[in-house]
Amino acid sequence: MKMKKKVSIPEAPLGSTGKPIPLVGFGTAQFPFGAATEVVKESVVHAIEVGYRHFDTAAIYQSEQPLGEAIAEALRLGPIKSRNELFITSKLWLGHAHRQLVLPALQTSLKNLGLEYIDLYLIHFPGSLKPGTGFPFNKEDIVPLDYEAVWEAMEECQNLGLTKSIGVSNFACKKLERLLATAKIPPAVNQVELNPVWQQKKLRDFCQEKGIHITAYSPLGAKGTRWGTNRVMECQVLKEIANARGKSVAQVIFSFF
Numbered sequence: 001m002k003m004k005k006k007v008s009i010p011e012a013p014l015g016s017t018g019k020p021i022p023l024v025g026f027g028t029a030q031f032p033f034g035a036a037t038e039v040v041k042e043s044v045v046h047a048i049e050v051g052y053r054h055f056d057t058a059a060i061y062q063s064e065q066p067l068g069e070a071i072a073e074a075l076r077l078g079p080i081k082s083r084n085e086l087f088i089t090s091k092l093w094l095g096h097a098h099r100q101l102v103l104p105a106l107q108t109s110l111k112n113l114g115l116e117y118i119d120l121y122l123i124h125f126p127g128s129l130k131p132g133t134g135f136p137f138n139k140e141d142i143v144p145l146d147y148e149a150v151w152e153a154m155e156e157c158q159n160l161g162l163t164k165s166i167g168v169s170n171f172a173c174k175k176l177e178r179l180l181a182t183a184k185i186p187p188a189v190n191q192v193e194l195n196p197v198w199q200q201k202k203l204r205d206f207c208q209e210k211g212i213h214i215t216a217y218s219p220l221g222a223k224g225t226r227w228g229t230n231r232v233m234e235c236q237v238l239k240e241i242a243n244a245r246g247k248s249v250a251q252v253i254f255s256f257f
Protein backbone atom coordinates (compact mmCIF):
# COMPACT_ATOMS: atom_id res chain seq x y z
CA MET A 1 0.00 0.00 0.00
CA LYS A 2 1.26 3.50 -0.88
CA MET A 3 2.22 5.50 2.23
CA LYS A 4 0.75 8.99 2.57
CA LYS A 5 3.13 11.55 4.05
CA LYS A 6 1.47 13.39 6.92
CA VAL A 7 2.11 17.10 7.54
CA SER A 8 1.72 18.99 10.78
CA ILE A 9 -0.10 22.34 10.58
CA PRO A 10 0.46 25.23 13.05
CA GLU A 11 -2.52 26.72 14.91
CA ALA A 12 -3.57 30.14 16.23
CA PRO A 13 -5.57 30.79 19.42
CA LEU A 14 -9.16 31.90 18.82
CA GLY A 15 -10.85 34.19 21.36
CA SER A 16 -11.16 33.06 24.94
CA THR A 17 -13.38 30.01 24.46
CA GLY A 18 -12.79 28.70 20.94
CA LYS A 19 -10.57 25.86 19.87
CA PRO A 20 -7.26 26.92 18.23
CA ILE A 21 -7.66 27.29 14.47
CA PRO A 22 -5.27 25.38 12.18
CA LEU A 23 -3.65 28.01 9.96
CA VAL A 24 -4.05 26.03 6.75
CA GLY A 25 -7.55 24.94 5.85
CA PHE A 26 -9.15 22.89 3.09
CA GLY A 27 -11.99 24.55 1.12
CA THR A 28 -14.93 22.49 -0.10
CA ALA A 29 -16.70 24.92 -2.47
CA GLN A 30 -17.32 23.57 -5.96
CA PHE A 31 -18.94 25.68 -8.64
CA PRO A 32 -21.75 25.21 -9.60
CA PHE A 33 -22.65 24.63 -5.97
CA GLY A 34 -23.56 21.03 -5.27
CA ALA A 35 -21.53 19.68 -8.20
CA ALA A 36 -19.05 16.85 -7.72
CA THR A 37 -20.06 15.88 -4.19
CA GLU A 38 -18.24 12.53 -4.56
CA VAL A 39 -15.04 14.43 -5.41
CA VAL A 40 -15.49 16.58 -2.29
CA LYS A 41 -15.93 13.48 -0.13
CA GLU A 42 -12.90 11.66 -1.58
CA SER A 43 -10.72 14.78 -1.43
CA VAL A 44 -11.58 15.41 2.22
CA VAL A 45 -10.83 11.80 3.24
CA HIS A 46 -7.47 12.09 1.47
CA ALA A 47 -6.82 15.52 3.02
CA ILE A 48 -7.44 14.13 6.52
CA GLU A 49 -5.06 11.25 5.77
CA VAL A 50 -2.25 13.64 4.83
CA GLY A 51 -2.79 15.88 7.86
CA TYR A 52 -5.38 18.60 7.13
CA ARG A 53 -7.57 19.22 10.17
CA HIS A 54 -9.40 22.45 9.25
CA PHE A 55 -12.26 22.20 6.72
CA ASP A 56 -14.29 25.08 5.35
CA THR A 57 -17.85 24.67 4.13
CA ALA A 58 -21.02 26.77 3.90
CA ALA A 59 -24.72 26.07 3.65
CA ILE A 60 -24.76 27.55 0.14
CA TYR A 61 -21.88 25.37 -1.13
CA GLN A 62 -23.98 22.22 -0.59
CA SER A 63 -20.78 20.55 0.53
CA GLU A 64 -21.78 20.04 4.17
CA GLN A 65 -23.18 16.58 3.52
CA PRO A 66 -20.18 15.16 1.61
CA LEU A 67 -17.88 16.74 4.20
CA GLY A 68 -19.86 15.02 6.97
CA GLU A 69 -19.70 11.71 5.09
CA ALA A 70 -15.94 12.12 4.68
CA ILE A 71 -15.52 12.76 8.42
CA ALA A 72 -17.49 9.60 9.19
CA GLU A 73 -15.36 7.67 6.69
CA ALA A 74 -12.11 9.02 8.19
CA LEU A 75 -13.28 7.99 11.65
CA ARG A 76 -14.05 4.54 10.30
CA LEU A 77 -10.72 4.20 8.44
CA GLY A 78 -8.68 5.50 11.38
CA PRO A 79 -6.60 8.61 10.43
CA ILE A 80 -8.57 10.40 13.16
CA LYS A 81 -9.87 8.82 16.33
CA SER A 82 -12.32 11.57 17.28
CA ARG A 83 -14.22 14.37 15.59
CA ASN A 84 -12.62 16.68 18.18
CA GLU A 85 -9.36 16.44 16.22
CA LEU A 86 -10.99 18.46 13.42
CA PHE A 87 -11.81 22.14 13.07
CA ILE A 88 -15.01 22.58 11.05
CA THR A 89 -16.23 25.95 9.77
CA SER A 90 -19.61 26.57 8.16
CA LYS A 91 -21.48 29.72 7.15
CA LEU A 92 -24.92 31.25 7.47
CA TRP A 93 -26.41 32.00 4.05
CA LEU A 94 -27.94 35.44 3.37
CA GLY A 95 -31.45 34.02 2.96
CA HIS A 96 -31.21 32.88 6.58
CA ALA A 97 -29.66 36.10 7.88
CA HIS A 98 -32.79 36.93 9.90
CA ARG A 99 -33.02 36.65 13.66
CA GLN A 100 -35.49 33.75 13.77
CA LEU A 101 -33.78 31.79 10.96
CA VAL A 102 -30.21 31.67 12.31
CA LEU A 103 -30.58 28.85 14.86
CA PRO A 104 -32.67 26.63 12.50
CA ALA A 105 -30.08 27.25 9.75
CA LEU A 106 -27.24 26.08 12.01
CA GLN A 107 -29.30 23.08 13.11
CA THR A 108 -29.78 22.15 9.42
CA SER A 109 -26.03 22.52 8.80
CA LEU A 110 -25.29 20.25 11.78
CA LYS A 111 -27.75 17.69 10.44
CA ASN A 112 -26.11 17.84 6.99
CA LEU A 113 -22.68 17.39 8.57
CA GLY A 114 -23.84 14.68 10.98
CA LEU A 115 -22.14 16.60 13.83
CA GLU A 116 -23.27 17.77 17.25
CA TYR A 117 -21.30 21.01 17.02
CA ILE A 118 -19.09 22.94 14.65
CA ASP A 119 -15.99 24.90 15.62
CA LEU A 120 -16.79 28.13 13.81
CA TYR A 121 -20.00 29.59 12.38
CA LEU A 122 -19.68 32.65 10.16
CA ILE A 123 -22.14 35.15 8.70
CA HIS A 124 -21.23 34.52 5.05
CA PHE A 125 -21.65 38.12 3.81
CA PRO A 126 -22.62 41.44 5.42
CA GLY A 127 -26.02 41.36 3.76
CA SER A 128 -29.39 39.70 3.81
CA LEU A 129 -31.87 38.31 1.30
CA LYS A 130 -35.60 37.80 1.60
CA PRO A 131 -36.14 34.81 3.93
CA GLY A 132 -35.32 31.50 2.26
CA THR A 133 -33.75 33.00 -0.91
CA GLY A 134 -31.00 30.77 -2.31
CA PHE A 135 -28.42 31.24 -5.07
CA PRO A 136 -28.47 32.76 -7.65
CA PHE A 137 -30.67 35.62 -6.46
CA ASN A 138 -32.13 38.80 -7.95
CA LYS A 139 -31.48 42.39 -6.94
CA GLU A 140 -35.06 42.62 -5.66
CA ASP A 141 -34.31 39.85 -3.13
CA ILE A 142 -31.72 41.98 -1.30
CA VAL A 143 -32.93 43.38 2.05
CA PRO A 144 -31.07 45.26 4.80
CA LEU A 145 -29.19 43.13 7.33
CA ASP A 146 -30.32 43.63 10.92
CA TYR A 147 -26.79 43.43 12.35
CA GLU A 148 -27.83 43.53 15.99
CA ALA A 149 -30.59 40.90 15.79
CA VAL A 150 -28.66 38.48 13.57
CA TRP A 151 -25.52 38.72 15.70
CA GLU A 152 -27.60 38.15 18.84
CA ALA A 153 -28.88 34.93 17.25
CA MET A 154 -25.29 33.95 16.38
CA GLU A 155 -24.33 34.56 20.03
CA GLU A 156 -27.20 32.31 21.10
CA CYS A 157 -25.79 29.54 18.85
CA GLN A 158 -22.44 29.80 20.64
CA ASN A 159 -24.08 29.96 24.08
CA LEU A 160 -26.02 26.77 23.25
CA GLY A 161 -22.72 25.03 22.44
CA LEU A 162 -23.73 24.34 18.84
CA THR A 163 -20.65 26.22 17.65
CA LYS A 164 -17.46 26.83 19.63
CA SER A 165 -16.86 30.25 18.04
CA ILE A 166 -18.73 32.72 15.86
CA GLY A 167 -17.46 35.14 13.26
CA VAL A 168 -18.06 36.84 9.97
CA SER A 169 -16.90 36.74 6.37
CA ASN A 170 -16.39 39.49 3.81
CA PHE A 171 -16.79 42.25 6.42
CA ALA A 172 -14.95 45.56 5.91
CA CYS A 173 -13.88 47.79 8.85
CA LYS A 174 -17.06 49.89 9.00
CA LYS A 175 -19.28 46.82 9.05
CA LEU A 176 -17.15 45.25 11.79
CA GLU A 177 -17.38 48.47 13.80
CA ARG A 178 -21.15 48.37 13.49
CA LEU A 179 -21.23 44.79 14.72
CA LEU A 180 -18.80 45.43 17.58
CA ALA A 181 -20.90 48.34 18.81
CA THR A 182 -23.55 45.94 20.19
CA ALA A 183 -21.83 42.54 20.26
CA LYS A 184 -21.61 40.76 23.61
CA ILE A 185 -19.34 38.15 22.01
CA PRO A 186 -16.98 39.79 19.52
CA PRO A 187 -16.45 37.96 16.21
CA ALA A 188 -13.50 35.56 16.55
CA VAL A 189 -12.77 35.47 12.81
CA ASN A 190 -13.26 37.50 9.64
CA GLN A 191 -12.79 35.33 6.54
CA VAL A 192 -11.94 37.54 3.55
CA GLU A 193 -10.21 37.45 0.19
CA LEU A 194 -6.54 38.10 0.86
CA ASN A 195 -3.42 37.56 -1.24
CA PRO A 196 -0.24 39.42 -2.26
CA VAL A 197 -2.11 41.56 -4.81
CA TRP A 198 -5.05 42.23 -2.46
CA GLN A 199 -3.35 42.76 0.88
CA GLN A 200 -6.12 44.61 2.77
CA LYS A 201 -3.68 46.30 5.14
CA LYS A 202 -6.26 48.61 6.74
CA LEU A 203 -8.57 45.67 7.48
CA ARG A 204 -5.70 43.52 8.79
CA ASP A 205 -4.56 46.30 11.15
CA PHE A 206 -8.13 46.87 12.35
CA CYS A 207 -8.71 43.16 13.00
CA GLN A 208 -5.39 42.80 14.79
CA GLU A 209 -6.27 45.72 17.07
CA LYS A 210 -9.67 44.18 17.86
CA GLY A 211 -8.33 40.63 18.33
CA ILE A 212 -10.18 39.28 15.28
CA HIS A 213 -8.34 36.47 13.50
CA ILE A 214 -8.25 36.86 9.70
CA THR A 215 -8.65 33.82 7.49
CA ALA A 216 -7.65 34.33 3.86
CA TYR A 217 -9.65 32.82 1.05
CA SER A 218 -8.44 32.75 -2.55
CA PRO A 219 -4.81 33.10 -1.40
CA LEU A 220 -3.75 32.10 -4.92
CA GLY A 221 -6.34 34.37 -6.53
CA ALA A 222 -8.84 31.67 -7.57
CA LYS A 223 -7.90 31.58 -11.25
CA GLY A 224 -10.40 29.83 -13.46
CA THR A 225 -13.37 30.63 -11.22
CA ARG A 226 -16.19 33.01 -12.10
CA TRP A 227 -15.29 35.48 -9.34
CA GLY A 228 -11.51 35.05 -9.14
CA THR A 229 -8.58 36.36 -11.11
CA ASN A 230 -5.29 35.25 -12.74
CA ARG A 231 -3.55 38.38 -11.46
CA VAL A 232 -2.02 36.64 -8.46
CA MET A 233 -0.51 33.58 -10.14
CA GLU A 234 0.51 35.69 -13.18
CA CYS A 235 2.08 38.50 -11.11
CA GLN A 236 5.52 39.33 -12.59
CA VAL A 237 7.08 40.28 -9.23
CA LEU A 238 5.98 36.99 -7.66
CA LYS A 239 7.33 35.07 -10.68
CA GLU A 240 10.70 36.83 -10.33
CA ILE A 241 10.90 36.01 -6.60
CA ALA A 242 9.94 32.40 -7.34
CA ASN A 243 12.65 32.10 -10.03
CA ALA A 244 15.29 33.71 -7.83
CA ARG A 245 14.46 31.37 -4.91
CA GLY A 246 13.90 28.23 -6.97
CA LYS A 247 10.34 27.96 -5.65
CA SER A 248 6.90 27.87 -7.28
CA VAL A 249 4.74 31.02 -7.29
CA ALA A 250 2.30 29.20 -4.97
CA GLN A 251 5.12 28.52 -2.46
CA VAL A 252 6.13 32.21 -2.54
CA ILE A 253 2.52 33.22 -1.90
CA PHE A 254 2.18 30.92 1.09
CA SER A 255 5.36 32.28 2.62
CA PHE A 256 3.73 35.75 2.39
CA PHE A 257 1.09 34.74 4.96
Ligand SMILES: NC(=O)c1ccc[n+]([C@@H]2O[C@H](COP(=O)([O-])OP(=O)(O)OC[C@H]3O[C@@H](n4cnc5c(N)ncnc54)[C@H](OP(=O)(O)O)[C@@H]3O)[C@@H](O)[C@H]2O)c1
Residues within 6 Å of the ligand: 026, 027, 028, 029, 030, 056, 057, 124, 169, 170, 191, 192, 217, 218, 219, 220, 221, 222, 223, 224, 225, 228, 250
Ligand atom coordinates in the same frame (compact mmCIF):
# COMPACT_ATOMS: atom_id res chain seq x y z
N1 LIG B 1 -16.07 33.23 2.51
C1 LIG B 1 -16.18 33.36 1.21
O1 LIG B 1 -16.93 34.21 0.71
C2 LIG B 1 -15.34 32.48 0.31
C3 LIG B 1 -15.15 32.81 -1.04
C4 LIG B 1 -14.35 31.99 -1.82
C5 LIG B 1 -13.77 30.86 -1.26
N2 LIG B 1 -14.00 30.55 0.05
C6 LIG B 1 -13.42 29.32 0.66
O2 LIG B 1 -12.07 29.19 0.29
C7 LIG B 1 -11.88 27.93 -0.36
C8 LIG B 1 -10.76 28.05 -1.37
O3 LIG B 1 -11.18 28.89 -2.40
P1 LIG B 1 -10.19 29.51 -3.49
O4 LIG B 1 -10.89 30.68 -4.04
O5 LIG B 1 -8.83 29.67 -2.91
O6 LIG B 1 -10.21 28.42 -4.63
P2 LIG B 1 -9.42 27.06 -4.89
O7 LIG B 1 -10.27 26.34 -5.84
O8 LIG B 1 -9.06 26.39 -3.62
O9 LIG B 1 -8.06 27.48 -5.56
C9 LIG B 1 -8.02 28.46 -6.56
C10 LIG B 1 -7.09 28.10 -7.65
O10 LIG B 1 -5.77 27.90 -7.12
C11 LIG B 1 -5.12 26.99 -7.96
N3 LIG B 1 -4.14 26.22 -7.21
C12 LIG B 1 -4.34 25.47 -6.11
N4 LIG B 1 -3.17 24.96 -5.67
C13 LIG B 1 -2.22 25.39 -6.53
C14 LIG B 1 -0.81 25.22 -6.60
N5 LIG B 1 -0.14 24.51 -5.67
N6 LIG B 1 -0.16 25.81 -7.63
C15 LIG B 1 -0.83 26.52 -8.53
N7 LIG B 1 -2.15 26.75 -8.51
C16 LIG B 1 -2.84 26.18 -7.52
C17 LIG B 1 -6.18 26.08 -8.54
O11 LIG B 1 -5.85 25.93 -9.90
P3 LIG B 1 -6.19 24.59 -10.73
O12 LIG B 1 -7.66 24.58 -10.86
O13 LIG B 1 -5.47 24.82 -12.01
O14 LIG B 1 -5.66 23.47 -9.90
C18 LIG B 1 -7.48 26.85 -8.36
O15 LIG B 1 -8.02 27.25 -9.58
C19 LIG B 1 -13.25 27.57 -0.92
O16 LIG B 1 -13.38 26.21 -1.19
C20 LIG B 1 -14.14 28.07 0.19
O17 LIG B 1 -14.17 27.08 1.22
C21 LIG B 1 -14.74 31.35 0.85
